[in-house]
Amino acid sequence: MIQEAAAQSPVSPALTRSMLRTLGLVATLSGLLVVLSYRITLPIIEENKRLAIERALFKVIPGAISRQDFVITDRGIEPTQSDLQGTALYAGYGQDGRLKGVALEAAAAGYQDVIRILYGYDPYCQCIRGIEVLKMAETPGIGDKIAKDPVFQENFTALEARANATGDGLERAIVLVKQGEKSEPWQIDAISGATISSKAIARMLNDSAQRYVPLIQNNLAVMEPAS
Amino acid sequence: MPGRPEQYEPVTLDTFLRGLWEENPVFVMLLGMCPVLAVTNSAINALAMGLASTFVLVASNSLVSLLRHYIPKQVRIATYIIIIATFVTMVDYAIQAISLDLYNALGAFIQLIVVNCMILGRAEAYASKQPLGATVVNGLGIGAGFTLALLSLGVVREVLGSGSLFGVSLFGENFQPWVVMILPPGGFFVLGTWLLIFAAFRLRKQRRTELGEVAQHER
Amino acid sequence: MNADSVTFIFLNAAIVNNFVLAMFLGICPFLGVSAKRDTALSMGLAVIFVMLVSSICAYGINWLLKLFEIEYLRLICYIAVIASAVQLVEMTMKKFSPALFRALGIFLPLITTNCAILGVALFQTSREYNFLQSIAFSLGAGVGFTIALMLMAGLRQHLELAKVPNVSQGAALTLMLAGLLSLAFMGFAGLGAQHG
Numbered sequence: 081m082i083q084e085a086a087a088q089s090p091v092s093p094a095l096t097r098s099m100l101r102t103l104g105l106v107a108t109l110s111g112l113l114v115v116l117s118y119r120i121t122l123p124i125i126e127e128n129k130r131l132a133i134e135r136a137l138f139k140v141i142p143g144a145i146s147r148q149d150f151v152i153t154d155r156g157i158e159p160t161q162s163d164l165q166g167t168a169l170y171a172g173y174g175q176d177g178r179l180k181g182v183a184l185e186a187a188a189a190g191y192q193d194v195i196r197i198l199y200g201y202d203p204y205c206q207c208i209r210g211i212e213v214l215k216m217a218e219t220p221g222i223g224d225k226i227a228k229d230p231v232f233q234e235n236f237t238a239l240e241a242r243a244n245a246t247g248d249g250l251e252r253a254i255v256l257v258k259q260g261e262k263s264e265p266w267q268i269d270a271i272s273g274a275t276i277s278s279k280a281i282a283r284m285l286n287d288s289a290q291r292y293v294p295l296i297q298n299n300l301a302v303m304e305p306a307s
Numbered sequence: 308m309p310g311r312p313e314q315y316e317p318v319t320l321d322t323f324l325r326g327l328w329e330e331n332p333v334f335v336m337l338l339g340m341c342p343v344l345a346v347t348n349s350a351i352n353a354l355a356m357g358l359a360s361t362f363v364l365v366a367s368n369s370l371v372s373l374l375r376h377y378i379p380k381q382v383r384i385a386t387y388i389i390i391i392a393t394f395v396t397m398v399d400y401a402i403q404a405i406s407l408d409l410y411n412a413l414g415a416f417i418q419l420i421v422v423n424c425m426i427l428g429r430a431e432a433y434a435s436k437q438p439l440g441a442t443v444v445n446g447l448g449i450g451a452g453f454t455l456a457l458l459s460l461g462v463v464r465e466v467l468g469s470g471s472l473f474g475v476s477l478f479g480e481n482f483q484p485w486v487v488m489i490l491p492p493g494g495f496f497v498l499g500t501w502l503l504i505f506a507a508f509r510l511r512k513q514r515r516t517e518l519g520e521v522a523q524h525e526r
Numbered sequence: 527m528n529a530d531s532v533t534f535i536f537l538n539a540a541i542v543n544n545f546v547l548a549m550f551l552g553i554c555p556f557l558g559v560s561a562k563r564d565t566a567l568s569m570g571l572a573v574i575f576v577m578l579v580s581s582i583c584a585y586g587i588n589w590l591l592k593l594f595e596i597e598y599l600r601l602i603c604y605i606a607v608i609a610s611a612v613q614l615v616e617m618t619m620k621k622f623s624p625a626l627f628r629a630l631g632i633f634l635p636l637i638t639t640n641c642a643i644l645g646v647a648l649f650q651t652s653r654e655y656n657f658l659q660s661i662a663f664s665l666g667a668g669v670g671f672t673i674a675l676m677l678m679a680g681l682r683q684h685l686e687l688a689k690v691p692n693v694s695q696g697a698a699l700t701l702m703l704a705g706l707l708s709l710a711f712m713g714f715a716g717l718g719a720q721h722g
Binding site for chain 2: 547548549550551552553554557598601602605606609636638639640641644645648649652692695696697698699700701702704705706708709712
């Protein structure tokens, strides 16, 4: 189809005008329709996204009913502004208005593809309170248990992540142990038969906590509501 | 070349039904395979993809049909693609607004509707030559055929692979699902099986017609 | 290997999450061109080239669109760029290798509607890869596509002389073979995953 068009006799000015007119008209119409549908759906989509974030947020920070967004920058933790670059940090506040916990994303390579989670951290008990798997492609029935298995989820109701004395990491690294061997609060019981997926979760939590827990502990005042 | 009025075909029920069986885009014309394999791991995803594709097909082909006398031959493919891409973008935003979960499940395949060969193929072969009425009816037929093909895979894969249908669990807790069905190889196997069944039907029909002709000759 | 590393992304796109056998992109040419090994190889190379060019252009376009905040035009721009890239490849091939051009026939312009090319552009955008990662991704995808195509071509050439039931000839057989290949490729899961 493209070849035969090229083999045509030279293009007359009238034809060029006609082609440009058609393309111009169609492009204008197309642009109009796209912008219109974008504008109409934008508020609805923003609302959907807000609801989705909050659903995950309030699950990993038990007791939180409202949220405020922050950004982790080179300078520390600051409230979100449109041009600030950095890792997103969500603070959840309870009914009494006090800070209940913070949540941030973590990711690592799993069995099939990258696994992405949101985890909630309670700075007062210095422990992780919950995780929510945002995105994964693990084997259904085996690897996807990291999201669905309630026994695995129990690992994260009070997973210890205490900042160490020098303030550059965790006192005890978060590690994975074989199923049933969990004896310390900073350990995670693996899912038997889904070692790689479980290891990915342990690794991403450890990496993220080592990096951010001391920073969070030092910047609590920024996130506490003015009393 | 837009068809002349004498070449217009009358709009009959056949115009619609053709898309379902004889000219089924997936099973007969082997078009639009990618989404058929990719989004059919559950019935609801299959249905949503089918409806979205049908909308894009009918809307874009209608616009092409309305403008058929004004589109010079040299730029027709480019024009069709712009029109199709516009409607796909609209559907993309619409689905995000309706259900973010559905949108995440279908992933990039919503935007990939724009390269679904059946839409461009229909625009070139049919919508550019036939008036609006016939285009709409034919488009609905092809879309329905496509949706049916998607559902035939989606239902089988979900029932066997997850033990549920449209999210409703069918077999209870102790059912061991045939997990491979919702994984990529399962998609290939199920589609291959359906094509096999279709081919078997066609061969049998062909043989019967041949036998019928032989019988005619012998009389 | 780090999940963001260029090697991981390349291997992941080429083998672990092979574009054809795991992500279901590029099925039409996969079914259509995989009958002979040489056509399969040429198609694969053409696809790698088009993917690389489209990926680079898509990265540039996305940066521009974000600058002017007109991201809703993304799909239209991507498909326009892909169509142009394919035209470019067509013209180059016609000039430098007319025999190859004739052999590929209708399948060359059909690369425009190959979901794999648009898929590369869309995925690299949604995963927010930087420039180097995008290049690794598109190269990996193209190489993976070529591998799958060559494997299928080899199998089908062997089967040409075998006795196959009438009912399954053609697409049905190719799909069953593809299913088996896909199953085999699942064995690569975990390639590049960290152990520790």
